[in-house]
Amino acid sequence: MNNNDKIKNPREVAINVLHEVEYKDAYTNLALKKWLSKAALSNNDVALATSLVYGTEKNKLHIDSIISSLSKTPLKKISPWILIVLRVGIYQMYFLDKVPTFAAVNEGVKLGKRYESAKAGGFVNGVLRSAERNMESIKAKENPDYVKLSVPNWLLKLMTKYYGYDFAMDFFKASLGVSPLTIRVNTLKVDADELIGILKNEGVAAEKSNFSPECLVTKGLTNIGGLKSHDQGLYFVQDEGAMLSVEALEVKLGNSVLDMCAAPGGKTTHIAQKLENAGSVTARDIHSHKMLLIEKNIHRLGLDNVKSEIKDGLNLDESDLGKYDRVLLDAPCSGLGIIRRKPDIKYKLSPQKIHEIVQIQKRLILNAFDSLSPGGYLVYTTCTVNPRENEEVVDYLLKNRERAFVDDKLPEDIFRDIIDEAGYVKLYPNVHGTDGFFIVRIGIEN
Numbered sequence: 001m002n003n004n005d006k007i008k009n010p011r012e013v014a015i016n017v018l019h020e021v022e023y024k025d026a027y028t029n030l031a032l033k034k035w036l037s038k039a040a041l042s043n044n045d046v047a048l049a050t051s052l053v054y055g056t057e058k059n060k061l062h063i064d065s066i067i068s069s070l071s072k073t074p075l076k077k078i079s080p081w082i083l084i085v086l087r088v089g090i091y092q093m094y095f096l097d098k099v100p101t102f103a104a105v106n107e108g109v110k111l112g113k114r115y116e117s118a119k120a121g122g123f124v125n126g127v128l129r130s131a132e133r134n135m136e137s138i139k140a141k142e143n144p145d146y147v148k149l150s151v152p153n154w155l156l157k158l159m160t161k162y163y164g165y166d167f168a169m170d171f172f173k174a175s176l177g178v179s180p181l182t183i184r185v186n187t188l189k190v191d192a193d194e195l196i197g198i199l200k201n202e203g204v205a206a207e208k209s210n211f212s213p214e215c216l217v218t219k220g221l222t223n224i225g226g227l228k229s230h231d232q233g234l235y236f237v238q239d240e241g242a243m244l245s246v247e248a249l250e251v252k253l254g255n256s257v258l259d260m261c262a263a264p265g266g267k268t269t270h271i272a273q274k275l276e277n278a279g280s281v282t283a284r285d286i287h288s289h290k291m292l293l294i295e296k297n298i299h300r301l302g303l304d305n306v307k308s309e310i311k312d313g314l315n316l317d318e319s320d321l322g323k324y325d326r327v328l329l330d331a332p333c334s335g336l337g338i339i340r341r342k343p344d345i346k347y348k349l350s351p352q353k354i355h356e357i358v359q360i361q362k363r364l365i366l367n368a369f370d371s372l373s374p375g376g377y378l379v380y381t382t383c384t385v386n387p388r389e390n391e392e393v394v395d396y397l398l399k400n401r402e403r404a405f406v407d408d409k410l411p412e413d414i415f416r417d418i419i420d421e422a423g424y425v426k427l428y429p430n431v432h433g434t435d436g437f438f439i440v441r442i443g444i445e446n
């Protein structure tokens, strides 16, 4: 694409991303990446587009309730592009301090005209001007909790059932915030202190984190994937909770390891790193297009001890039985722990979807356990905080496999403060600052 054809307006990037997320089932993070690549924006405008996308999507239910109170046309009858333009406009006016109201209104009107019609631009003008006039009374209005937190009511009820009202509220409040940008040091190429120095020279502040020795927390940068040190494979962008699941696996040199749901390879590459680029990790995933991502990551990080295979973990081969010293099952899950990063998840989930996911998790965990060799470990992990997908799946395994037990002897130095009495590691954005994660190590009786 010629630079002249690229989008120069951060609000235009934002509405295109949100349109794809809303109407084409795209994921927020992937759609944003795609549209930023079609744009030529300054660093400040990249930051603005990113904040508009995430802020609008995270607060969507709350924003929609404001639009409903201002527009005579019911929400469902507002055309797709205009609804998105209005959401971005209201987000800037009600949730951001730094954007002047006239800019939010004028830019919205321009986009309404370009993406729909002059008449639609007039409608945007009417609603946003009314939003300006009525701001005080609208802000003073008491909304139900699920609207304030922009979370479907059934989901708030589900979390309240398991965790109580206060915790559920805190959890969803924290999920409206911004995730820390953490990276895993590629210890095959550098150590943590060296990498902190290299990043400093690239203008990025980074410091060691709380739990994982290989985790650095970076500050004030949106595009860490664009640095030279990234291309050189010195680190992998990853949440600390994800790193901890590999720490729980306690891989030893020479182990044979199976990663059953591996793409895009965050944990596979961590395991390969722990094996010091020797031994072997078998990385499987059901989706062939995602396997390419594993290959790309392996190559960038300079690893050559990974064997990647397209394979459905629901179908175990005879030859897999009792074969691996370590098995990682990073199961497909509802993703409730990562709605801070992928806010569209909370609107796309349903009780029925969760039910279907649990059935798959139960079948996968039996197959994962059956692949273990005597004395081996299975780590079951998810990025959800829903006990039906976590503790209940583990209970299902324990009921169905006599030799399985929860092994709580995780490395003391890392897990001392975060393992509970049942042997589970449960992380929450409102408690630990990490994504929401569940990690358990299962042993096999001889």
Ligand SMILES: C[S@@+](CC[C@H](N)C(=O)[O-])C[C@H]1O[C@@H](n2cnc3c(N)ncnc32)[C@H](O)[C@@H]1O
Binding pocket: 242, 260, 261, 262, 263, 264, 265, 266, 267, 268, 284, 285, 286, 287, 290, 311, 312, 313, 314, 330, 331, 332, 333
């Ligand atoms: C939580 S993600 C894995 C993330 C990965 N472990 C990482 O750290 O980068 C779950 C993965 O499970 C895969 N998956 C879903 N159903 C599967 C199945 N039946 N067999 C194998 N993989 C499956 C999905 O394609 C997805 O990539």
